Amino acid sequence: MKKQMLLAAMSLAILSAYAGAAPTDKAADVPLKPAAQQTQAAVWASRVLSRYHYKATPLDDAMSEKIFDRYFKSLDAEKLFFVQADLDKYADAKQKLDDAIVGENLQLPFNIYNLYQQRFAERIAYARELLKSKPDFTLDESYQYDREKAEWPKDETEVKDLWRKRVKNDWLRLKLAGKDDKAIRDMLDKRYANYMSRSRKLNNEDVFQIFMNAYAMSIEPHTNYLGPRASEQFDIQMRLSLEGIGAVLQTREDYTVIREVVAGSPAGMSGKIKVGDRIMGVGQGSTGPFTDVLGWRIDDVVALIRGPKDSTVRLQMLPADAGPDGKPVTIALVRKKISMEEQSAKKTIMEVRDGTVKRRVGVISLPTFYMDFEARRKGEKDFKSATRDVARLLAELKKEKVDNVLIDLRNNGGGSLTEAVELTGLFIDRGPVVQQRSAEGKVEVENDTVPGLAWDGPVGVLINRGSASASEIFAAAMQDYGRGIIIGEPSFGKGTVQTLINLDRFGQGDKARLGELKMTIAQFFRINGGTTQLRGVTPDIKLPTIADAENFGESSYDNALPYTVIKPAVYIPAGEVKDIVPLLEKKHQARVAKDKDFQYLVDDINYVKKQRKENMISLNETARRKERDQQEARAKLREARLAAAPSPDDPILVPDPKEGLKQAVSPKPASAKAARQAAAVKGASRTDDGLQGDERSLAAELEAEKAAKNAKDVLLNEAVHILADEVGLLKTDTRLASRVLPYTSDR
Known part of the structure; x- marks a missing residue:
C-alpha cells in the first residue's frame, strides 16, 4: 500500500522522543x-x-x-x-x-x-x-x-x-x-x-x-x-505507537527531564518514575555499562532509551526533589509497545438547554488522520486507524443517544489520504469523495465503496486555518454532499498529495541510511471540480478568524501551486444543508451579540491582529508600563468573568461514566507558527513575565498547560450551540428535515 499523505505541518510530538536529527x-x-x-x-x-x-x-x-x-x-x-x-x-x-x-x-x-x-x-x-x-x-x-x-x-x-x-x-x-x-x-x-x-x-x-x-x-x-531519524519519527506519528518506556521527555538546561509519565506504560507501572526526575545515564540490558547523558541532545537520549519490545533498559535517575549532588537511583524497565492515545480520536458529550428540553451533541476531536500503514499491509486485524476509532466513538454516541455530532478538525494538519476517504464514508452511503490529478494530467476518483453509514443523523465539522489537506478533503466532501454544516474559519488551503520515497532503495550496500523524500505527486480536487488549493474550504457559518492569512496557510507561500478547477465527478448530494444555514446563521448572530465571552474573544483577536500589523514594540519604560497596565486591566476583566457563575446558556459537559468529568480538549496547533498565533490570542489578556518556557519551573509550566487545557473553549461552545439549534429546527419542521437529512426521512 502506498503511503499517500496529505500534510500541511503535521505535529511530530511523541512519547519519550523529540524529532531531531x-x-x-x-x-x-x-x-x-x-x-x-x-x-x-x-x-x-x-x-x-x-x-x-x-x-x-x-x-x-x-x-x-x-x-x-x-x-x-x-x-x-x-x-x-x-x-x-x-x-x-x-x-x-x-x-x-x-x-x-x-x-x-x-x-x-x-x-x-x-x-x-x-x-x-x-x-x-x-x-x-x-x-x-x-x-x-x-x-x-x-x-x-x-x-x-x-x-x-x-x-x-x-x-x-x-x-x-x-x-x-x-x-x-x-x-x-x-x-x-x-x-x-x-x-x-x-x-x-x-x-x-x-x-x-x-x-x-x-x-x-x-x-x-x-x-x-x-x-x-x-x-x-x-533524514533517517526524522523519517523514523514520521512513521511513529502516523501509526501512533512506538516501542519504549512511555515517558515524555524534555530538556531543561543540561538535564533530560521526565515531563509526563504515560499511564499503563512500563514507566507508569513501575511506580518509580516521577515528573521532574532527571535522567543521568542509560544502560542497555541487565548488565550493560551506563552512558552518561548529561548535556546530551534529547533525541540522542531518546535513541538510547528506545529499543526492541521486551528488551531491558536501565536508567540512572536523579529524583526531582534531590539537589545536583543527590544520589542517583537505578531503575530497570522492560520496553513495551506504547500507544500514543493523546493523539487518537476522542469523544465528549455536551448538553445545551433549548427552552424546556436539552440537546445532546457528541464532539469527536481528531488531531490527525493517522494510520499504521505497515500493520495494515501485513493484514493485522486491529491496526491503528483514525476511521476505525471514529466509527467506534460514533457507535458509543449512538448508544448515548446524542442528537447531533460535531467533528472537531481544528489544527488537524492532515495525514493519510485513505483515512480521509474512509472517514467520509462513515457519513455517506457510497460515492466519490475526492479526485486526484497526476503530473501527466490523469484524473482518478477516490470512492467510498462501503455501503451503509456509521452515523445517519445531522453532523457538523469545525475547522480553522490549521485544518489542512486530509481535513480539507473530508470537510469539502461533507459540504459538497450537503451532508454536514462546516463551521469555523477558512482552512489552510493545501490541495496536494504526497508520497514517501525511501532513498535507501538507491543506496549502495545493505546498511545505507539515506533518508526519505516526502514528495508531491498529485493535486486533489473536490468532487464538485474545485480545489482547496490556496482558497481552502469556506465555512457555511464563519467564526472569528484567529490566524494571519498573510503568514500562515497555503497563500503565504511564494511558490504554491495555483488554484484551478477540473470537471466535476458524478455524485448525488445527500442533503440540502444550505436550506438550513440562513436560519442557523441568524440564531448564531443573535446569540454571540449577547455572549460576553465571545465578544471578549473577538476583542482579543482584534488586539493581537493590531499588534501583528504594527510589528513594533516600544523600548521606552514609561510607554511599556502603560501598555502593561492596559493588559492587566484586560486580564482583570477576564478573570472577573471567569470567577462569575457560568452562564446558564453555556453547554454543559456530560460526565463520562467510565472516566468521570473531563474537559473537552482541542488538538494542538499544527505548526510552530500556528502555535505562536494561538498562544498570542490566548495570552492577549495575560501579563508578560519576561520568561521563556524552560526558564519557568516544570511544575508552573505544567500547571499553566493544564489551566489552558481546561479553559472555556468559546468557539467549540458556539459550534455546539449551532448544532443544537439545528436539532431544534429539524424536529419542528419535518419538510426541512426531509431535505437536510434524507437518510433519516423514512424513520
Whole structure:
C-alpha cells in the first residue's frame, strides 16, 4: 500500500522522543563537513525530484539561485546573524549549488553553515557583553520583533544595533515583571549561554537536512527531505505507537527531564518514575555499562532509551526533589509497545438547554488522520486507524443517544489520504469523495465503496486555518454532499498529495541510511471540480478568524501551486444543508451579540491582529508600563468573568461514566507558527513575565498547560450551540428535515 499523505505541518510530538536529527555533539571550533552518505542521498534525491515530482523542475542554475536564497533564510529566518556582506561573499555560489549536488561535493553549503555558526557565536558574545551596562529606557525607540520579511542588515553597525535593541527588550520585559538588575543580568546571561550551547549541538545531519529542505521546498512548499531519524519519527506519528518506556521527555538546561509519565506504560507501572526526575545515564540490558547523558541532545537520549519490545533498559535517575549532588537511583524497565492515545480520536458529550428540553451533541476531536500503514499491509486485524476509532466513538454516541455530532478538525494538519476517504464514508452511503490529478494530467476518483453509514443523523465539522489537506478533503466532501454544516474559519488551503520515497532503495550496500523524500505527486480536487488549493474550504457559518492569512496557510507561500478547477465527478448530494444555514446563521448572530465571552474573544483577536500589523514594540519604560497596565486591566476583566457563575446558556459537559468529568480538549496547533498565533490570542489578556518556557519551573509550566487545557473553549461552545439549534429546527419542521437529512426521512 502506498503511503499517500496529505500534510500541511503535521505535529511530530511523541512519547519519550523529540524529532531531531542525528546524534553526537561537536566542539564549537570544529567546522562541520558532509558525510559520504549525505552526498549520495543528495544526488539521488535530485534525480527523483527533477523527474517524478508533480511540478518536476530541473536542477539548474535557476534552481540553484532559489536554493541559495531559501538556504540563507532557513538558517537565519529573522535576519539577526548574517549581514548583506555575508551573502555578497557567496554571490558566486548562487549558481553553483546545483553543481555541488550533482557533483557529490557538498562542502559549499557546509561552508555557508560554518559561517552561520561563526556569526551566531559573534552575535551571542556581543549580546552577553551588552549585559555589562544597563540600557537607557528613557529613549524613545522601538524594536521590530518579527523580522522574517525584513531586509538583511547591511553591515556590522546595523546588526549590532538590532542586537542592542533585542537585549534591551529582553531586559525590559524582565524589569516590568519585577526583576532587579542583578537577577536580569544573571538570567539573560544564562539564556544567551544556553542559545550557544544548543547551537553547538547541531551536527552534519542537521545541516544536511536544512540544506536539502531548502532545495525540496524551492520546488513546492510541501516537498521535504527527512533524514533517517526524522523519517523514523514520521512513521511513529502516523501509526501512533512506538516501542519504549512511555515517558515524555524534555530538556531543561543540561538535564533530560521526565515531563509526563504515560499511564499503563512500563514507566507508569513501575511506580518509580516521577515528573521532574532527571535522567543521568542509560544502560542497555541487565548488565550493560551506563552512558552518561548529561548535556546530551534529547533525541540522542531518546535513541538510547528506545529499543526492541521486551528488551531491558536501565536508567540512572536523579529524583526531582534531590539537589545536583543527590544520589542517583537505578531503575530497570522492560520496553513495551506504547500507544500514543493523546493523539487518537476522542469523544465528549455536551448538553445545551433549548427552552424546556436539552440537546445532546457528541464532539469527536481528531488531531490527525493517522494510520499504521505497515500493520495494515501485513493484514493485522486491529491496526491503528483514525476511521476505525471514529466509527467506534460514533457507535458509543449512538448508544448515548446524542442528537447531533460535531467533528472537531481544528489544527488537524492532515495525514493519510485513505483515512480521509474512509472517514467520509462513515457519513455517506457510497460515492466519490475526492479526485486526484497526476503530473501527466490523469484524473482518478477516490470512492467510498462501503455501503451503509456509521452515523445517519445531522453532523457538523469545525475547522480553522490549521485544518489542512486530509481535513480539507473530508470537510469539502461533507459540504459538497450537503451532508454536514462546516463551521469555523477558512482552512489552510493545501490541495496536494504526497508520497514517501525511501532513498535507501538507491543506496549502495545493505546498511545505507539515506533518508526519505516526502514528495508531491498529485493535486486533489473536490468532487464538485474545485480545489482547496490556496482558497481552502469556506465555512457555511464563519467564526472569528484567529490566524494571519498573510503568514500562515497555503497563500503565504511564494511558490504554491495555483488554484484551478477540473470537471466535476458524478455524485448525488445527500442533503440540502444550505436550506438550513440562513436560519442557523441568524440564531448564531443573535446569540454571540449577547455572549460576553465571545465578544471578549473577538476583542482579543482584534488586539493581537493590531499588534501583528504594527510589528513594533516600544523600548521606552514609561510607554511599556502603560501598555502593561492596559493588559492587566484586560486580564482583570477576564478573570472577573471567569470567577462569575457560568452562564446558564453555556453547554454543559456530560460526565463520562467510565472516566468521570473531563474537559473537552482541542488538538494542538499544527505548526510552530500556528502555535505562536494561538498562544498570542490566548495570552492577549495575560501579563508578560519576561520568561521563556524552560526558564519557568516544570511544575508552573505544567500547571499553566493544564489551566489552558481546561479553559472555556468559546468557539467549540458556539459550534455546539449551532448544532443544537439545528436539532431544534429539524424536529419542528419535518419538510426541512426531509431535505437536510434524507437518510433519516423514512424513520
